Amino acid sequence: MALTISDLRSKRQVGDRVFRSATLAGGAAILLILALIAYTITNKSTLIFRTAGLDFFTEKRWAPSADKPVFGALSFIFGTAVTATIAIVLAVPVSLGLALFTTQVAPKWLKKPLVALTDMVAVVPSVVFGLWGIIYLAPKLIGFFKNMHNWFGDWPILGSLFGKASAGRTFMTAGLILAVMITPIITSIAREVIETTPQTDCDGALALGATRWEMITGAVIPHSAGGTVGGVMLGLGRAMGETIAAALVIGSSPTITANLFSAGDSLPSVIAFQWGEATSAEKRSALIAMGLTLFVLTLLVNFAATAVVSRAMRRMQGAS
Amino acid sequence: MTQDLDSRPVVGTSAHPGTALPRPQSQSAGDTPTRESGMVFDVTDLAVHYGAFTAVREVDLKIRPNEITSFIGPSGCGKSTVLRCFNRMNDTISGARVEGDLRYRGVDLYAPSVSATQVRKHIGMVFQKPNPFPKSIYDNVAYGPRLAGMSSRSDLDAIVEQSLRGAALWEEVENRLKSSAMGLSGGQQQRLCIARALAVQPDVILMDEPCSALDPIATARIEDLMQEIKTKYTIIIVTHSMQQAARISDRTAFFTTEVSSEGDRRAGVLVEYDRTDRMFANPADDRTEAYVTGRFG
């Protein structure tokens, strides 16, 4: 039988095209969802922006059930910034220490257990950290906060940060819990980036008479700084958006103060906490607008983080 | 290059290196002549194990000052492993154990009181793949002196220039000391690594196949450089190329793998160690002859 063109042109090509389109649809779903998120929550936020205008962002007061309700997001934005900052300040040294210990100091047999330990922290659901924070940790922290205030209360800057403590649920408590939660994120990224440091670079430093720490600062850190910064920013994004753990331990009273031992509130926390009581359309819209604010803020942080990480990865691959 | 070797004054003439054949374990080293204090390294019955695996054993060597000594041999014969003993780089490999006696100018390098970090200041190393740090050319060269605590700008400038000149790189990078070392060519990077090692003002420079990643022209430059600097330094080089060993070195040590007498495991051994001209012209051991004539390896 003679071979014809149609024999070579597979009938299965149609199936192939369908399959390819299906996979494309799977990928496009991500873009669609992101676009829908942006559109729908912006749409639902317009009500509050129409009534409160841009004052929504600069207004400190939050009095949704007053006769003349006031909706201001500033104290929540402040709380988000403060708790995320505390979390980063506490988590970054621990994460980097842990990543360096795992990759540079620990003997070979200890590496896997150490990675498993870090991963275990990541597996504990955030609400469990919240539960632990509110019932176990917070009552124990009151005494610690009071001591810190007594010791450092008169110091110039620390004095205002470590003010009077009245309760265990504070900015600092939320920051502590968030720090625990973002530590595995930063650690695992830092560890991966550090491991890309070529052994020859480490040998080069050691052969010049460097101690281990000098080898780390001379060869490992210059190599991994970019990627690690990206990892820290991803951790920051997570700390800003983490809801339930923060909602349980932050104290839920919108405050703007330098005192880290004061109860406060944050964007995700207030949305979760007050959603159930939000019966007026205005209040719902205000809470959704705060969700929009959070979305935009974390989007910016993640844009930057993704760009930093991918650039660092490219540079490292190109350099080798 | 090698014709005038016989007329070179060699310190400690009482000992002819000769062949270092495996010796009985029990033999006392007591007959070692004390006049050999002029040796840079004096290695007796060295063995290196990685866990249960023996990489190399029964190595006896004496390295003379201001000479180039090459280590040659097939892959896996332990020549790099022995090289890495001289500046205790094997310490960084977990599970590595070094046995035997390794003396650097009379000091037991593996004595408990000796610090590996400090050893590496005296004994510099250049690696197979150029490995400049991702920093500027200047900072690469200044790295070692800074570790040693040198912070004066003018001192650093002086030592950077001196080291780069020493590595025959100064003219090429003089105007871009602040630009990244990663922008240099492979050959330039390797010379930068040599400059970086020189800046520590070492006594010995170990080179682990320094030219294997380079093209012939860059290789020739490194070889010329080695001839220039050997008046000031003692150089030990591991090389895969017999031609290179023959071109540049005063003495050559040939390693190979051998099945151990006790067991069935293969381990590296030192077969022959002699003046390069003699080794290539008239090897004492059949295995050496087989290797240098290309019948094996």
Add this chain to the structure above:
Amino acid sequence: MTAVLETPPAPSPSEALLADLAGVSGRRKLKNLVMTILMGASLVVILIVIVLVLVTVIGKGWSIVASSFPDWFTTDIPLSPRRPGPGMKAAIIGTIVTTVTATAIAVPLGIAGAVYLNEYGKQNVFARILRFFTSVMAGVPSIVMGLFIYVFWVVPRGTDGLNGFSGALALACLMLPIIVRSTEEMLKLVPQNLRDASYALGATSSRTTLTVVIPKASPGIISGALLAIARAAGETAPLIFTIGAAKASNWNPFSGTNTSLSLQIYANAKESFANANERAWGSALTLITLAVLFTIAARILSARISRGSAS
């Protein structure tokens, strides 16, 4: 490390050299030591935290789960938080229903997306944009996902919209980017020569992907998906707006309100009644155990599949 031979009568080494080799300056040595201790200290810190959390959860949770066994798993949640006693059946069922539904939505979509990125899009502009936004989406806070599904899916359906399926949609949004990223990583690891072998036998690209590439990568894909599932099972924020607040068991994701272990932990932790707090600890222990079981099941599954594909 030191010599094993009897020491030869060594030529007396230069004292100065010996002294110089003896050690780095005290300051540098000290710095190295301090930094090493600090690195070790960070390990101690994280170890203390994880041990404290686990010990508290297991200690406090075990007392209620064990003392009311098997009622803990077979009775519904007490209507008043003040009442003592067990019952998390509704929450356990709710967690299973929402998580399984979310998995059914997110895993096929996620794998499809990853296949597009790795097998078709590769480095084209659209694929690169997609990759970038996948990373970005992975960073969107879970509460925003909940708000989105509330506004987009629940509101148009009124109170009927509060059900397990809505919660699952929110969880699926959370899982999707995680699955796309981990699956793509796994597909990348499949050697090109396997694909070539399949093409050389006349297989089409879809057939090659479905019968060669995905099976080869499946252990990795599964463990990636399980990480996403574990994350989703523990999530609370997306469910607050979407699932309602049931106390009775409901296996049907499409109708009627539901609840979950995570929601029950959250609700009971907020209460000031000791009885409610006790139930929160019990739920926390149940949730962690469930997550661990999931993980073990996954390990066994992926081990079996990788054995199967190897033979």
